[in-house]
Amino acid sequence: MITLTLKQQPTVPLEAENICPDVVAGLTHDAVRALPVYHGKRQCRLDEFFDVGQAFQPDGQAGKPNLRTDEATELEIHGDCSRVKWIGRGMTRGRIKVVGNAGMHLGSGMTGGVIEVTGNASDWVGAEMKDGLIRIHGNAGGQVGAAYRGSLAGMAGGTILIGGNAGLEVGMRMKRGIIAVGGVVRDFAGLQMKGGTLVLLGGAEIRTGAWMFRGTIVSLKPIKLLPTFSYSCEYEPSFLRIYAKHLRTLGVTIPIDGGMYQRFTGDTSLPGKGEILVWQAQS
Amino acid sequence: MLRIIGGKVYDPANNINGVIKDICIANGKIVADVDAGRTIDATGRIVFPGGVDIHTHVAGAALNFARAMTPENQRTAAKFMHTADTRAGIGGPTPTTFATGYLYAGMGYTTVVEAAVPILSAKHTHEELRDTPIVDKACMLLMANNEIVMDLLEAGDFERAKQVVAWLIWAAKVYGVKAVNPGGVTAWKWGKDAKQLHEPVYGYNKITPAQIIGGLANIVDQLGLPHPVHLHCNNLGAPGNVATTLETMKVLEGNRAHMAHLQFHAYGGDDWHTMRSEATQIADYFNKHKNLTADAGAVLFGNAVTITADGPWQHLLYQLTGRKWGNLDVENETGCGIVPYTYKGSNLVNAVQWAVGLELLLLIDDPWRIFLTTDHPNGACFWRYPEIIHLLMNAEVRKERVKKLPAKALSRIVLGDLDRQYSLYEIAIITSAGPARALGMPNKGHLGVGADADVVIFNENPDGEMMFRYPRYVIKAGEIVVEEGDIKNPHDGREFIVKPTYDEKIEDYLKPVFQSQYTMSFENYPVELERAHHAEVRPV
Numbered sequence: 002m003i004t005l006t007l008k009q010q011p012t013v014p015l016e017a018e019n020i021c022p023d024v025v026a027g028l029t030h031d032a033v034r035a036l037p038v039y040h041g042k043r044q045c046r047l048d049e050f051f052d053v054g055q056a057f058q059p060d061g062q063a064g065k066p067n068l069r070t071d072e073a074t075e076l077e078i079h080g081d082c083s084r085v086k087w088i089g090r091g092m093t094r095g096r097i098k099v100v101g102n103a104g105m106h107l108g109s110g111m112t113g114g115v116i117e118v119t120g121n122a123s124d125w126v127g128a129e130m131k132d133g134l135i136r137i138h139g140n141a142g143g144q145v146g147a148a149y150r151g152s153l154a155g156m157a158g159g160t161i162l163i164g165g166n167a168g169l170e171v172g173m174r175m176k177r178g179i180i181a182v183g184g185v186v187r188d189f190a191g192l193q194m195k196g197g198t199l200v201l202l203g204g205a206e207i208r209t210g211a212w213m214f215r216g217t218i219v220s221l222k223p224i225k226l227l228p229t230f231s232y233s234c235e236y237e238p239s240f241l242r243i244y245a246k247h248l249r250t251l252g253v254t255i256p257i258d259g260g261m262y263q264r265f266t267g268d269t270s271l272p273g274k275g276e277i278l279v280w281q282a283q284s
Numbered sequence: 285m286l287r288i289i290g291g292k293v294y295d296p297a298n299n300i301n302g303v304i305k306d307i308c309i310a311n312g313k314i315v316a317d318v319d320a321g322r323t324i325d326a327t328g329r330i331v332f333p334g335g336v337d338i339h340t341h342v343a344g345a346a347l348n349f350a351r352a353m354t355p356e357n358q359r360t361a362a363k364f365m366h367t368a369d370t371r372a373g374i375g376g377p378t379p380t381t382f383a384t385g386y387l388y389a390g391m392g393y394t395t396v397v398e399a400a401v402p403i404l405s406a407k408h409t410h411e412e413l414r415d416t417p418i419v420d421k422a423c424m425l426l427m428a429n430n431e432i433v434m435d436l437l438e439a440g441d442f443e444r445a446k447q448v449v450a451w452l453i454w455a456a457k458v459y460g461v462k463a464v465n466p467g468g469v470t471a472w473k474w475g476k477d478a479k480q481l482h483e484p485v486y487g488y489n490k491i492t493p494a495q496i497i498g499g500l501a502n503i504v505d506q507l508g509l510p511h512p513v514h515l516h517c518n519n520l521g522a523p524g525n526v527a528t529t530l531e532t533m534k535v536l537e538g539n540r541a542h543m544a545h546l547q548f549h550a551y552g553g554d555d556w557h558t559m560r561s562e563a564t565q566i567a568d569y570f571n572k573h574k575n576l577t578a579d580a581g582a583v584l585f586g587n588a589v590t591i592t593a594d595g596p597w598q599h600l601l602y603q604l605t606g607r608k609w610g611n612l613d614v615e616n617e618t619g620c621g622i623v624p625y626t627y628k629g630s631n632l633v634n635a636v637q638w639a640v641g642l643e644l645l646l647l648i649d650d651p652w653r654i655f656l657t658t659d660h661p662n663g664a665c666f667w668r669y670p671e672i673i674h675l676l677m678n679a680e681v682r683k684e685r686v687k688k689l690p691a692k693a694l695s696r697i698v699l700g701d702l703d704r705q706y707s708l709y710e711i712a713i714i715t716s717a718g719p720a721r722a723l724g725m726p727n728k729g730h731l732g733v734g735a736d737a738d739v740v741i742f743n744e745n746p747d748g749e750m751m752f753r754y755p756r757y758v759i760k761a762g763e764i765v766v767e768e769g770d771i772k773n774p775h776d777g778r779e780f781i782v783k784p785t786y787d788e789k790i791e792d793y794l795k796p797v798f799q800s801q802y803t804m805s806f807e808n809y810p811v812e813l814e815r816a817h818h819a820e821v822r823p824v
């Protein structure tokens with residue numbers, strides 16, 4: 002495992018897509034310390050901002066990696082990295098643990114591996130990701146698992162779990178995969194959603210599912226619906242049992258027994274074939 | 285000074301078909317002999333005149349709007365890093381200015397025509413062309429929906445209309461006249477289109493699209509412009525538009541005309557479910573009428589961005605695709621619409637479009653009258669031309685591709701039955717010699733003494749795509765700008781501008797009309813000559 006400890010808070014956001022298991026795997030200690038990061042328009046060395054920890058052996062022969070590759074694919078980052086962007090961008094394997102906060106675009110476009118953040122994360126967590134798992138224990142910003150501006154589709158697979166609240170446009174244009182948010186999400190959750198599942202354990206503010214085309218939004222709290230969603234029935238969705246079982250393995254509990262789900266379809270202004278399921282506990 | 289020795293030269297304008305001969309260059313021109321300077325050994329290689337793109341969209345307000353509208357393309361586009369020789373930029377469907385120059389030159393193209401320039405945004409266009417390095421440039425001026433010209437044609441005042449057109453050409457500092465969906469863009473300002481050639485344009489009493497087309501073709505011919513009217517017909521893209529296109533060609537009898545992106549105008553059928561290729565019908569008529577030239581406007585599967593002054597068509601395309609839509613109004617002159625589009629091989633309509641482009645290139649028998657284009661970035665990006673060349677040169681590859689189309693498409697196209705294969709000589713015609721001749725550019729598209737020294741050297745390769753994608757040397761105006769595949773030492777290209785003769789008194793008529801109708805003052809309207817970089821003015 003490689004440990005990075007933030008030693009100097011960047012004054013403007015640091016673009017650090019090189020903090021990624023795929024990049025550091027097989028590099029020497031010196032090479033990791035010299036990895037380029039961008040502080041504004043200036044190119045800097047990673048070790049100007051981070052202490053690169055001593056899970057490394059002292060340098061052996063110059064130019065030779067001195068870690069086994071499987072060890073090098075684990076990164077642990079300490080400190081308030083809320084101004085460090087692009088951690089784990091496009092990662093395909095390995096594990097990143099951020100003990101503290103993470104900046105924007107965490108795990109953007111990742112296709113595999115695991116990212117865990119003990120604190121909060123900023124906007125665009127797992128934007129356009131294809132596979133893998135991201136778990137944020139605190140709050141997340143907006144556009145979780147979303148499509149970047151202009152793109153036709155957001156996340157296409159994988160799982161994002163947010164323990165706290167999340168911001169605007171969570172799951173915007175997502176196509177596949179699961180996002181589960183423990184707290185409240187702000188406006189436009191599931192905006193233009195094309196597929197996948199968005200689980201809202203703590204409810205949502207307004208305009209949930211606006212322009213939703215397909216996909217499922219599950220809310221465990223009553224939510225305000227747009228007039229373009231129409232009520233279809235109250236039932237026990239059998240597929241949710243399977244989802245619940247899967248989510249339980251990830252530490253997320255959604256109720257199945259002791260109530261029913263109200264199903265709303267929309268967004269009929271498109272017309273969309275998405276659904277919003279709202280939990281109704283038995284009174 | 286430069287001498288290229290040992291290469292197999294294809295120079296159709298001078299009837300040279302694969303002859304091994306030396307090409308000598310001095311002071312940016314082809315000369316008979318040189319006695320000093322560098323020698324390039326092209327033994328075993330192919331020598332072509334530099335490519336000429338007769339119809340593309342690479343600069344100006346509409347293209348810039350498209351660039352801004354499609355950030356998703358820019359993120360994944362090829363990156364051009366800043367080097368000692370080159371500026372930074374990106375490729376993709378709507379490349380940035382500098383990258384446009386590098387991409388064209390890197391493919392062996394040395395002259396490009398920006399095919400849709402409104403007078404009102406001509407300044408912007410010239411500024412961008414100035415930042416488009418290496419290639420020489422020329423602009424076509426949008427004229428078929430200019431309300432001042434239309435009012436005059438409606439009033440039957442042909443002479444004055446001609447003076448106005450001449451004045452506007454010089455005001456905008458352009459090379460030729462473009463007509464896009466004549467009358468249709470004006471009608472679009474009322475939410476309408478001009479689908480019938482012989483019915484009055486919406487908002488007018490008398491004037492019809494046919495009269496605008498005939499009028500402009502006449503004006504251009506009478507002014508003696510080097511390139512005829514450059515026409516984007518009515519009903520672009522619509523099933524069954526073959527009738528409109530044939531009727532338009534009849535209207536043009538007795539005049540010269542260039543039919544732009546003919547592929548988009550050669551469809552049969554009644555709707556999207558029955559759409560089929562009518563390339564055979566178009567080619568039959570076209571082959572018999574030597575007053576016409578055309579460019580293919582071929583389509584390739586993949587991402588594109590459609591940009592055209594044809595506002596009503598773009599609105600329809602937006603409704604069909606549900607993708608983004610941009611719409612611009614250009615006061616009394618024209619308009620523009622932008623919709624990102626993806627051509628899919630599995631889509632019946634797209635499959636027919638793909639076939640029609642190739643069919644026209646194969647069925648029109650005279651390569652001197654049909655030229656390679658994709659109406660970049662509408663049908664495909666210009667940097668994909670080598671893919672089309674490969675298909676034209678190889679019937680087997682073509683037939684294999686046809687087999688992969690949806691079964692339903694096969695009965696609606698004839699591409700699978702065509703065995704013609706382009707020779708290198710014919711490729712040199714449709715990519716260089718032909719368009720140069722149609723543009724009336726006597727120093728372009730050939731390697732005879734006195735021509736501009738725009739020369740390309742390819743490695744001979746049975747895979748046409750590989751061969752034409754990676755020229756080994758590109759020489760522009762006598763300077764080596766691509767050496768062993770790398771861009772080096774890029775310089776600025778020139779801009780070709782025509783200056784038609786007109787009666788200066790036409791300003792007395794124009795000024796009051798202009799002051800009452802435009803948001804800009806008359807004095808600020810014309811483009812200063814200094815704004816066109818390295819301008820080469822040709823009085824006619």
Ligand SMILES: [Zn+2]
Nearest residue numbers: 339341399659
């Ligand atoms: Zn065009």
